[in-house]
Amino acid sequence: MFKDFKLIAGRPVYIQIKDYMKHLIIKGGLQGNQKLPSTRELSTLLKVSRNSVISAYAELEDDGFAYAVQGQGSYVAPTPPGSETISSWTMDWKTRINDHARLAEDLDIMKRGIRAEKGTISFTSIAPDESLFDLDNVKRSFMDRMSVEGNVLLNYGYAKGYKPLIDYLKQYMEHKGVEMKGKDILITNGFTEGFDIVLSALSKKNGSVICENPTHHTAIKNLKLNGFEITGIPMERDGIDLVELEKALQEQAFDCAYFVPSYHNPTGIVMSPEKRQRLMKLMNRYQIPVIEDGFNEELRYSGSHVAPLIAAAGSGNSVIYLGSFSKVLFPGLRVGWVLADQELIYSLESVKRARTIHTSTLDQSILYQYLLGGHLEKYLKKARAEYKRKYELTLQCCKEFIPYTALSGDGGLHLFVTFAEGFNTRTLLAACHEQGVIFTAGDIFFTDGKGQNTIRIGFSRVTDEDIRKGIEIIGRSARQLMG
Numbered sequence: 001m002f003k004d005f006k007l008i009a010g011r012p013v014y015i016q017i018k019d020y021m022k023h024l025i026i027k028g029g030l031q032g033n034q035k036l037p038s039t040r041e042l043s044t045l046l047k048v049s050r051n052s053v054i055s056a057y058a059e060l061e062d063d064g065f066a067y068a069v070q071g072q073g074s075y076v077a078p079t080p081p082g083s084e085t086i087s088s089w090t091m092d093w094k095t096r097i098n099d100h101a102r103l104a105e106d107l108d109i110m111k112r113g114i115r116a117e118k119g120t121i122s123f124t125s126i127a128p129d130e131s132l133f134d135l136d137n138v139k140r141s142f143m144d145r146m147s148v149e150g151n152v153l154l155n156y157g158y159a160k161g162y163k164p165l166i167d168y169l170k171q172y173m174e175h176k177g178v179e180m181k182g183k184d185i186l187i188t189n190g191f192t193e194g195f196d197i198v199l200s201a202l203s204k205k206n207g208s209v210i211c212e213n214p215t216h217h218t219a220i221k222n223l224k225l226n227g228f229e230i231t232g233i234p235m236e237r238d239g240i241d242l243v244e245l246e247k248a249l250q251e252q253a254f255d256c257a258y259f260v261p262s263y264h265n266p267t268g269i270v271m272s273p274e275k276r277q278r279l280m281k282l283m284n285r286y287q288i289p290v291i292e293d294g295f296n297e298e299l300r301y302s303g304s305h306v307a308p309l310i311a312a313a314g315s316g317n318s319v320i321y322l323g324s325f326s327k328v329l330f331p332g333l334r335v336g337w338v339l340a341d342q343e344l345i346y347s348l349e350s351v352k353r354a355r356t357i358h359t360s361t362l363d364q365s366i367l368y369q370y371l372l373g374g375h376l377e378k379y380l381k382k383a384r385a386e387y388k389r390k391y392e393l394t395l396q397c398c399k400e401f402i403p404y405t406a407l408s409g410d411g412g413l414h415l416f417v418t419f420a421e422g423f424n425t426r427t428l429l430a431a432c433h434e435q436g437v438i439f440t441a442g443d444i445f446f447t448d449g450k451g452q453n454t455i456r457i458g459f460s461r462v463t464d465e466d467i468r469k470g471i472e473i474i475g476r477s478a479r480q481l482m483g
């Protein structure tokens, strides 16, 4: 006994001794009323100071794991915490979870995806490249904000969000051309929570949502988990097919629409300004509220800024805009926002409070200080230049090596490849995986079970050398499979 004790750096020694002894007691290595080694003995056995053992024993007593007898030493408590268990009482949780949890598990592709073994060239991620993060400014933002109002930041905050950040984002959205009068902002844990909150708060008159096909997989998942039927409308090179959209609107009523007009995931398409106008007119005619996903707008590499749909809605209140800096800045800071009609935000604020009380004020305040200090603009210049270079390299490699029938992606962090009808990209994925290359098979983004001939190539975290090597392998394997 006591031979497997190993010290780890960064944790006080007496706490490590206490934890170790607790573990022995809980696991039965030390029995109730058994005498513990003297502090001198244990300090020799564990190669630690005697003072550390004395402190550990005192804490074990406080926690009810040991007791001391004057002049004799310390003993294991007769019934230490956790010793009186009803060990035979087990549950079959599989039969106790509900359909919601079962569906969430079914739709959880992270549990089923191919694991990237070390050395694999993986095009599956569209997360930002963390080597670009300007950590010094993030650290400084944290320290600056903490020194201004640290105590307040660590206490409960407001469900609606951290006021300075809300005010900053209001101006930020105004500069994107949004009429802010009558609108308000709710801070959420990224786009994903905002979307879930909005969907959970909307009434289901007919339980149907219309969106682009293909679309963001997480959105499909949340729509299904919120009980909505999904009607997907095919994409054209400049965004959703408006003719098909109108046909669907004529046939059926929808509770709302979900659109990703900029750097659409997975196609990477940016909807043209003209199409945005026509789309909004159509939605107005059929009175369908629009949920706009504006997650990637800042990653524009060329051309002029395209205003979001909510800007085209002017003073109207029919668009719910969901913003996020997850691709532009740091997805680890789970901060997104819902910008919408102020009465709607008033209701959503209560939904948010009931669910999670509020988004971490610490996360929000770091982001706020970072934005206030003008670091986003500087960082974007660097990130855009790097992503643009990678984007152009990926585009060029796809053109050179891949036998595609369509290739799309106007910016952002990924490209979307369509092969000939009948070609199966799951088979391609298996063949590439054997050669150490993986990507995302496109079928997961389709609302109608189609897209077996498509793939998404995320390039943000792949080195130049691997982009070239990986895409060459994908192209070669595809040609071999085509025969």
Ligand SMILES: Cc1ncc(COP(=O)(O)O)c(C=O)c1O
Binding pocket: 126, 189, 190, 191, 192, 193, 216, 260, 264, 265, 293, 295, 324, 325, 326, 327, 331, 335, 336
């Ligand atoms: C279409 C789309 N919207 C939003 C997001 C960002 O989600 P979140 O802010 O929850 O990280 C992503 C991330 O991949 C996305 O693809």
